[in-house]
Structure formats: C-alpha cells, structure tokens
Amino acid sequence: MTKYKINLILALVFHLKLISQNFNFDSDIKISEEFRYFFNDPSFQGQEDFFPSYSLTPKFNIKFNDNNIIFRGFFRHDKDIRRTHVDLREFYYQTSISQYDFSIGYHQVFWGVVESNNLVDIINQNDAVESPFGNDKLGQPLSKFTYSSKNTGIFSFFLMPFHRKIVFPGKKARFRFPVVLNRNFIKYEKNNKKLKKDFAFRWNHYFDIVDIGLSYFNGNGREPIFNRNTFMAFYPMISQFGLDLQLTFETFLFKFEGIKRTADLQSFYAQVVGLEYTLNNVNGNGLDIGMISEYSYDDRGALAVNSLQNDVFIGTRFNWNDFSGTSLLVGLLSDIKYNSQSFSCDFSRRFKEVYKINLEFQYFLNIDSRELLLPFFINDHFFKIELSQFF
Amino acid sequence: MKKIIVILLLIQTLNLFSQSNEKLGFEIAQKAVLMDQGFKSLSTKLKMTLKNRNGQTSERLLENKILEQVEDGDFSLIIFNTPKDVKGTATLTYTHKIGPDDQWLFLPAVNRVKRISSSNKSGPFMGSEFSFEDLASAELEKYSYKFIAEKDEFKIVEAYPVDEKSGYSKRVVYYNSKKNYRVEKVEFYDRKGDHLKTLRYEKFNLYKEKFWRADVFIMKNHQTNKETVLEFSDWNFDVNFSRDDFTQEALKKAGN
Incomplete structure (x- = not known):
C-alpha cells in the first residue's frame, strides 16, 4: 500500500516536472490612440464632431503540454460613454487529446470566405459601438468540442449559455438613432428567464481547389427584427443553415456564402457571390493588387438590417509586401435597387517595428430614404487616424 | 555530301552531349533530394534580418514546422512571432510536386483562416530578399536541369523553373559532392537573364548522421544591394508530427 502511494507520488512529481518543462508564458499589450472627426454637422441634438479616444488590448497565453489558457481583453475610453467599454474578447481554457479538442470560455469565432458581408458568421455579437460596420465582435461565452482530421475535415460543436445584446451609442455619438436607445430596448422573443441556450455546428474541409463549410445555428438570433412603424425590435428565436464555398483557381478566387434563416415572424434567404483577382508583384518589387467584386442579395429587401439587400461591393486592395507591411483598401458599396452609395478607404503601415498607423475614411455619397436604418447616418461621414504601439 | 554528313554527325554528338548534361544535371539534383529523404518531421526557429542599402536592419522571428511527404510535396506551418503587429499570423502549406500548392493564412486579429492563392511565386516574403518560391520546399519536379561544370x-x-510564374529564368546551384550533395550556393537569374541574387549557406551541422543543415542563409540582391540573413536555431528532428498536426484547426492553434 505504502509502496503504491510512493509510486503515485513519484508519478505525480514526474508529471509536474513534465508540465514545468513544457510550461510557456507569453504576454503582449497594444495601446492605441484614436481620433475620429465627423466633418458634417450632426443630424441629432447632442451629437458631437470630434472624438479623441484610446484603447488597450492586453493579451497573454499560458501553454503547458496540450493545455492552453488564452486571454485577450479590450478596453476603450471615448467621449461617448457607451463607447467607453470593456470586453473579454477571448478568455478560455483549451485542452487536446490527439485529434479531439475541447475548450471553454469567451471566444471569437469566424466563419466565412467573402470580404464585404459575412453572412454565415453568427457566433459572436457585433461590437457596434467599436465599429458600426466593422469587424469587431464581442467575446461569446461558449463551450466547444472539435474533431479535426486531414482527411475528413473539421467538425465543431458549440454550446452557448448566454446571449449578448448589441450595445447602442450614447447621446454624444454618431451612428445613432434620433433617440438614445439602451440595451434593454431590444427584448427577447422568448421570456428572459427561460432563455433557451444556443447551439451551433460546423463542418469545414477542402478538396483540391474547393474549400467548403456547412453550418447550422439554433437559438437566439444575433440580429434583431425591427418593426419600421412602431420602431420596436426583438431578438427572434432562429434556426439558420449556412453554406460557404471558395474555389481557388491560382490568382482567381470564386466565393459564395448563403444562409437560410427561419423564425416565427420572418424567414428569409440571403447570399453573397464574389470574385477576387490578384495581380502579383506588379512593380517587380512585391506590390500585389487585388480586385474584389461582391454581390449581396437578401430576401428581406428593405427590412435587411445591414441594408445589404441588393448591393454590389467593388474594392481594390494594394499590398506592398514591404518592410513596413503597407496596405490600402479602397471600396465602393452601391445599392442596385435604391440610390445609395458609400465610399471607404483604409490604409495601414508599420514604422519603427513597434508602431502602426491606421487611416480610415468613410463617405456616404448618397443614402436613399427608403433604406431601413441608413438614413439616420446620412451626416456621419468620418475620417479616423489611429496610432498604435505594441509592447 | 561528305561535309553534310560531318555536320550532321557533329550536330548529333552535340545533341547527345547536351542530352547527357541534362540527364547528369537531373541525376545530381535527384541525388541531393534522395540523400535528404527520411527526415520525417522537423521543427526550427528562425531569425530573419533584413538589411537595406544604408545598412539599417530589421528583425523578424519565426517558427517553422515541416512534415516530410514522399508521394507528394511536404506539409509546412510557418508562424510569425515578430513584428508584434502581425504576431500569431501563420501559414499552412501542402506543397505539390506538380501544380500549384494549397495554402491557408491565419489572421489572429479576426481569428480567420483564409485560403490564399499560392501562385505568387516571385513576390518578396515579408519584405525580405527571399521570394515565396525561394522558401518553398525543394521538389525535384519543379525544375528541369542541366549539368554545367x-x-x-x-x-x-543549372535549374530552369517549370512554372511560368517563377521570377527566375534560371538558378545556378552548387552541390557539394563530398557532403551528401548538400547545396552550398545558389545564383538566381531574373527573367531578363541578369544576375539578380546570390544565396550562400553557412555553418553546416550534420543531424541524425545523415542530414546536413545550414544554420545561416545569406541572400544578397545584386541589383538593389539589399541583404537578408536567416539564422536557424532549435533544430528538432524528433518532433514526430502526423498529418493531423497540419490541419486548419492546427493552423489556428499555432497562431493563438
């Protein structure tokens, strides 16, 4: 018996030693200063023009054997009190046994292939105060189980115990409605106390030049349903099937994303079809020029919350592949049915190894009054400069 | 008539001569590949130092994981640790002996895996003097050969790229026949036929009594006078990777 105990202790000590041998800690922090200037007079009372702001993105990961703890936080301070916010972008524990992988905590999950409108991407809520049309997303608490194999692809199951609501901008902010909405403005379709948990599944794989993803989501929708007349909104219970597809013909890419979403009040189909062509090393010095064209269609028509119901995005991406990682994306989004058009421009460049500058410009050439939400933002053209330092 | 016969014979012998040089060139390249076969798995760390014309330098730290394949090309994972704004960016490549490689890119800021076109051969890798094709796994089938001297x-x-998208008209490769045909120097000629770059391999070590690896790669661009130095460390031939360590899920994990 004692011998057995000693063996056990020895085994434990040996195990700990193994852990400490493979123990790895790594941390970083990004500090950014940002200035946004809206050069048109505001539409609503209380809105301001100039928004100086700063943000912190601390990050660390701990790795021991096949276990990981990942943390990525986010804090922003802004003139707009609602944009002053803190979020756990990622904070999870992950463990793997050969091809099986389990993780639990706050996650950022991305699905999809296109550039202008990622329809299939549904796990995370948008961080609307951070960027009304951007890629920033709130961390989603979930547990995830994954099986991955080179031959059969990746199977992922997600269970999400809590739903995260959209945060609306405050009184001073642009990109808001005539009245300042609070989080509880949008209710749930189902009674709050009996909130159903959300479930999702995804399989993705590749065959030669084909990359394919099939996804299913069931639970509280991330996107509210708006009633245009009463201006009431709620998060519906939905189920959604998604398909994303990319064909890679050397420098020519064909992309597709399609969803079928079903809810009691509203069911619809939406899709994005895209083509991307890249001219490599145009100047003999590494400059790549990528041309992107994508068409978005949505059954809901004018009721599409993101207003991409019949729109074409045409963009050009310049990638210098230089010392400083200089890149520029210029894009024009045009509504085919309505007379709406917006122009955007995004430039970034690194300097002195640890600094990065980011310039962004957005201009609404025209907004059709028949659009659902866009008319509220008609004066919200802006120019943004962001300076980041990495530690 | 006699003259014609002599000329014909001459052409014939010249032809035979050049044919045998092509065969010999191929055999040497093949020998180098065969001698290096069987390393199975490998992981290394590397430091990339970029030097511009004025001697200013900039460093990038990377990790590289390779799984050897025999039937088709190797699998590889490259993870970027610096510059910090791209930390965690990683690429997964399935090299093919014939046709374009399959390649994915992981972008950590948005947690996105993107299938990317691998046909950008001639563009620079991270602003360095190495192009993508310089760093791709050396598959025999990607060139035709000719023995020179x-x-x-x-x-x-001399190795002539099969792919039209290659940035080179030829590469002149120096094989050391006394050291398992390891490559010690490569001269690159651009599409116009001008001498573009020279790559020197230095500080060789022998691993597993069979595999020669250089710790230092020096790439000098003669046309711009810029230079990139790769310094390898932490060579590990005992990592024992499997094919399932090279999935898109593994790519995400590598970058996180």
Whole structure:
C-alpha cells in the first residue's frame, strides 16, 4: 500500500516536472490612440464632431503540454460613454487529446470566405459601438468540442449559455438613432428567464481547389427584427443553415456564402457571390493588387438590417509586401435597387517595428430614404487616424 | 555530301552531349533530394534580418514546422512571432510536386483562416530578399536541369523553373559532392537573364548522421544591394508530427 502511494507520488512529481518543462508564458499589450472627426454637422441634438479616444488590448497565453489558457481583453475610453467599454474578447481554457479538442470560455469565432458581408458568421455579437460596420465582435461565452482530421475535415460543436445584446451609442455619438436607445430596448422573443441556450455546428474541409463549410445555428438570433412603424425590435428565436464555398483557381478566387434563416415572424434567404483577382508583384518589387467584386442579395429587401439587400461591393486592395507591411483598401458599396452609395478607404503601415498607423475614411455619397436604418447616418461621414504601439 | 554528313554527325554528338548534361544535371539534383529523404518531421526557429542599402536592419522571428511527404510535396506551418503587429499570423502549406500548392493564412486579429492563392511565386516574403518560391520546399519536379561544370568538390547545375510564374529564368546551384550533395550556393537569374541574387549557406551541422543543415542563409540582391540573413536555431528532428498536426484547426492553434 505504502509502496503504491510512493509510486503515485513519484508519478505525480514526474508529471509536474513534465508540465514545468513544457510550461510557456507569453504576454503582449497594444495601446492605441484614436481620433475620429465627423466633418458634417450632426443630424441629432447632442451629437458631437470630434472624438479623441484610446484603447488597450492586453493579451497573454499560458501553454503547458496540450493545455492552453488564452486571454485577450479590450478596453476603450471615448467621449461617448457607451463607447467607453470593456470586453473579454477571448478568455478560455483549451485542452487536446490527439485529434479531439475541447475548450471553454469567451471566444471569437469566424466563419466565412467573402470580404464585404459575412453572412454565415453568427457566433459572436457585433461590437457596434467599436465599429458600426466593422469587424469587431464581442467575446461569446461558449463551450466547444472539435474533431479535426486531414482527411475528413473539421467538425465543431458549440454550446452557448448566454446571449449578448448589441450595445447602442450614447447621446454624444454618431451612428445613432434620433433617440438614445439602451440595451434593454431590444427584448427577447422568448421570456428572459427561460432563455433557451444556443447551439451551433460546423463542418469545414477542402478538396483540391474547393474549400467548403456547412453550418447550422439554433437559438437566439444575433440580429434583431425591427418593426419600421412602431420602431420596436426583438431578438427572434432562429434556426439558420449556412453554406460557404471558395474555389481557388491560382490568382482567381470564386466565393459564395448563403444562409437560410427561419423564425416565427420572418424567414428569409440571403447570399453573397464574389470574385477576387490578384495581380502579383506588379512593380517587380512585391506590390500585389487585388480586385474584389461582391454581390449581396437578401430576401428581406428593405427590412435587411445591414441594408445589404441588393448591393454590389467593388474594392481594390494594394499590398506592398514591404518592410513596413503597407496596405490600402479602397471600396465602393452601391445599392442596385435604391440610390445609395458609400465610399471607404483604409490604409495601414508599420514604422519603427513597434508602431502602426491606421487611416480610415468613410463617405456616404448618397443614402436613399427608403433604406431601413441608413438614413439616420446620412451626416456621419468620418475620417479616423489611429496610432498604435505594441509592447 | 561528305561535309553534310560531318555536320550532321557533329550536330548529333552535340545533341547527345547536351542530352547527357541534362540527364547528369537531373541525376545530381535527384541525388541531393534522395540523400535528404527520411527526415520525417522537423521543427526550427528562425531569425530573419533584413538589411537595406544604408545598412539599417530589421528583425523578424519565426517558427517553422515541416512534415516530410514522399508521394507528394511536404506539409509546412510557418508562424510569425515578430513584428508584434502581425504576431500569431501563420501559414499552412501542402506543397505539390506538380501544380500549384494549397495554402491557408491565419489572421489572429479576426481569428480567420483564409485560403490564399499560392501562385505568387516571385513576390518578396515579408519584405525580405527571399521570394515565396525561394522558401518553398525543394521538389525535384519543379525544375528541369542541366549539368554545367565541376569545380573541386562542387558540381554546378543549372535549374530552369517549370512554372511560368517563377521570377527566375534560371538558378545556378552548387552541390557539394563530398557532403551528401548538400547545396552550398545558389545564383538566381531574373527573367531578363541578369544576375539578380546570390544565396550562400553557412555553418553546416550534420543531424541524425545523415542530414546536413545550414544554420545561416545569406541572400544578397545584386541589383538593389539589399541583404537578408536567416539564422536557424532549435533544430528538432524528433518532433514526430502526423498529418493531423497540419490541419486548419492546427493552423489556428499555432497562431493563438
């Protein structure tokens, strides 16, 4: 018996030693200063023009054997009190046994292939105060189980115990409605106390030049349903099937994303079809020029919350592949049915190894009054400069 | 009539001569590949130092994981640790002996895996003097060959890329016949036929009594006078990767 105990202790000590041998800690922090200037007079009372702001993105990961703890936080301070916010972008524990992988905590999950409108991407809520049309997303608490194999692809199951609501901008902010909405403005379709948990599944794989993803989501929708007349909104219970597809013909890419979403009040189909062509090393010095064209269609028509119901995005991406990682994306989004058009421009460049500058410009050439939400933002053209330092 | 016969014979022998040089060139390249076969798995760390014309330098730290394949090309994972704004960016590549490689890119800021076109051969890798094709796994089928000369222990072979998208008209490769045909120097000629770059391999070590690996790669661009130095460390031939360590899920994990 004692011998057995000693063996056990020895085994434990040996195990700990193994852990400490493979123990790895790594941390970083990004500090950014940002200035946004809206050069048109505001539409609503209380809105301001100039928004100086700063943000912190601390990050660390701990790795021991096949276990990981990942943390990525986010804090922003802004003139707009609602944009002053803190979020756990990622904070999870992950463990793997050969091809099986389990993780639990706050996650950022991305699905999809296109550039202008990622329809299939549904796990995370948008961080609307951070960027009304951007890629920033709130961390989603979930547990995830994954099986991955080179031959059969990746199977992922997600269970999400809590739903995260959209945060609306405050009184001073642009990109808001005539009245300042609070989080509880949008209710749930189902009674709050009996909130159903959300479930999702995804399989993705590749065959030669084909990359394919099939996804299913069931639970509280991330996107509210708006009633245009009463201006009431709620998060519906939905189920959604998604398909994303990319064909890679050397420098020519064909992309597709399609969803079928079903809810009691509203069911619809939406899709994005895209083509991307890249001219490599145009100047003999590494400059790549990528041309992107994508068409978005949505059954809901004018009721599409993101207003991409019949729109074409045409963009050009310049990638210098230089010392400083200089890149520029210029894009024009045009509504085919309505007379709406917006122009955007995004430039970034690194300097002195640890600094990065980011310039962004957005201009609404025209907004059709028949659009659902866009008319509220008609004066919200802006120019943004962001300076980041990495530690 | 006699003259014609002589000329024909001459052409014939010249033809035979050049044919045999092509065969010899191929055999040397093949020998180098065969001698290096069987390393199975490998992981290394590397430091990339970029030097511009004025001697200013900039460093990038990377990790590289390779799984050897025999039937088709190797699998590889490259993870970027610096510059910090791109930390965690990683690429997964399935090299193919014939046709374009399959390649994915992981972008950590948005947690996105993107299938990317691998046909950008001639563009620079991270602003360095190495192009993507310089760093791709050396598959025999990607070139045709011609033996040029023998100098001391070196056999010099010209390799002509099969892919039209290659940035080179030829590479002149120096194989050391006394050291398992390891490559010690490569001269690159651009599409116009001008001497563009020279790559030197230095500080060789022998691993597992069979595999020669250089710790230092020096790439000098003669047209711009810029230079990139790769310094490898932490060579590990005992990592024992499997094919399932090279999935898109593994790519995400590598970058996180």
